[in-house]
């Protein structure tokens with residue numbers, strides 16, 4: 266790729282409803298990597314808390330982020346490749362996941378609260394209530410250029426978003 270470092274993990278980040286699971290899953294199929302849903306690393310207490318309409322605190326999130334970071338390290342060490350959907354809303358959260366690795370890249374799903382709310386209203390069967398969206402935006406610290414994020418606008422079809430990511434990634438063998 267452009268900076269001479271081929272990634273072993275892509276962290277697809279953004280607020281609840283920005284499309285992390287959808288995009289990460291399609292992207293993984295497109296590039297032939299494994300897909301991992303970061304929500305499966307939450308302890309049950311975190312899921313119950315969100316389900317009951319309460320936002321998570323930093324203390325709730327640290328163990329969850331450390332578990333995902335360990336999975337990223339394991340994946341890369343095993344010479345595997347994974348696309349991981351994980352909200353990673355704050356810089357300090359992403360620093361735990363990336364911890365200086367050049368082979369872990371951030372993909373930021375960028376969209377307005379209005380658009381995302383309209384998608385969450387019609388989403389069925391998910392533990393995350395749409396009412397938590399405002400707190401997600403309040404917590405969000407969009408990635409800064411030094412994080413080398415791949416930023417994509419989400420007001421398009423899934424296929425167009427995935428192709429945009431693939432083009433920006435410039436993988437040696439997409």
Ligand SMILES: Nc1ncnc2c1ncn2[C@@H]1O[C@H](COP(=O)(O)OP(=O)(O)OP(=O)(O)O)[C@@H](O)[C@H]1O
Nearest residue numbers: 280281282283284285286287384388393421422423
């Ligand atoms: N580009 C898109 N165009 C239209 N609908 C989309 C698009 N991307 C995702 N969606 C829909 O928006 C909703 C939210 O997407 P998804 O569940 O993937 O988001 P998420 O970020 O993983 O959410 P959460 O963090 O709450 O799990 C879903 O119903 C999904 O089908």
Ligand SMILES: O=C(O)[C@H](O)[C@@H](O)[C@H](O)[C@H](O)CO
Nearest residue numbers: 280281282304321326352393
């Ligand atoms: O940090 C957080 O607040 C959580 O990770 C949430 O973002 C959820 O996991 C997700 O968005 C719902 O599926």
